[in-house]
Amino acid sequence: MAQALGEDLVQPCELQDDSSSLGSDSELNGPGPYRQADRYGFIGGSSAEPGPGHLPADLIRQREMKWVEMTSHWEKTMSRRYKKVKMQCRKGIPSALRARCWPLLCGAHVCQKNSPDTYKELAKAPGDPQWMETIGRDLHRQFPLHEMFVSPQGHGQQGLLQVLKAYTLYRPEQGYCQAQGPVAAVLLMHLPPE
Numbered sequence: 001m002a003q004a005l006g007e008d009l010v011q012p013c014e015l016q017d018d019s020s021s022l023g024s025d026s027e028l029n030g031p032g033p034y035r036q037a038d039r040y041g042f043i044g045g046s047s048a049e050p051g052p053g054h055l056p057a058d059l060i061r062q063r064e065m066k067w068v069e070m071t072s073h074w075e076k077t078m079s080r081r082y083k084k085v086k087m088q089c090r091k092g093i094p095s096a097l098r099a100r101c102w103p104l105l106c107g108a109h110v111c112q113k114n115s116p117d118t119y120k121e122l123a124k125a126p127g128d129p130q131w132m133e134t135i136g137r138d139l140h141r142q143f144p145l146h147e148m149f150v151s152p153q154g155h156g157q158q159g160l161l162q163v164l165k166a167y168t169l170y171r172p173e174q175g176y177c178q179a180q181g182p183v184a185a186v187l188l189m190h191l192p193p194e
Helices: 023-030 056-072 074-080 081-090 095-106 108-114 120-123 129-141 155-170 180-190
Strands: none
Touching: 056 074, 056 081, 056 095, 074 081, 095 120, 095 180, 120 155, 129 155, 129 180, 155 180
16 A cells, blocks of 8 residues: 555654644644634634723723613613613613613614514525525625634524524515625624524
8 A cells, every 4th residue: 555655655653754743833832813712702803902992890890780770670761861871872882781782772672572473483484595595695704703603504604694584584675785794793793683
């Protein structure tokens, strides 16, 4: 068999260069920065290091507590303290509470309450082949360096496919356009598909 492969490929063990057994750079020094995800989930991002744009932890906790209080009594808060909600929005919604706050702010909680099974029905329904093909071609372009959307079979790309398909069924006169992908992907980073 060695002759079939060529004599030059078979060398005695003592003559072979064994420098590869030392391990790769990532094995010796830990994973490279291109493999690490930042605090937002982007691979190779630089927001993992604290810098001038980062808020102190006690300020973040204080803002979180304000949002928890406002969202626990949402209807009352919106009717009596709308300006405070507006001011808090401008300061920024803490990332830990975005999944709770965004549906309240855009009215999605009301839509889900009025039609609780709409998304489930749309997700089960077969999509229009024309739109499904177009959406399928665009999926890999949506945040390819985000840990949620790296794998074509991962929950990020599959969830995005389901959301975009459901929207084309919900609003068939609008269908799908490429600009919907990034918007839906950002929402999926913080919210469930529904």
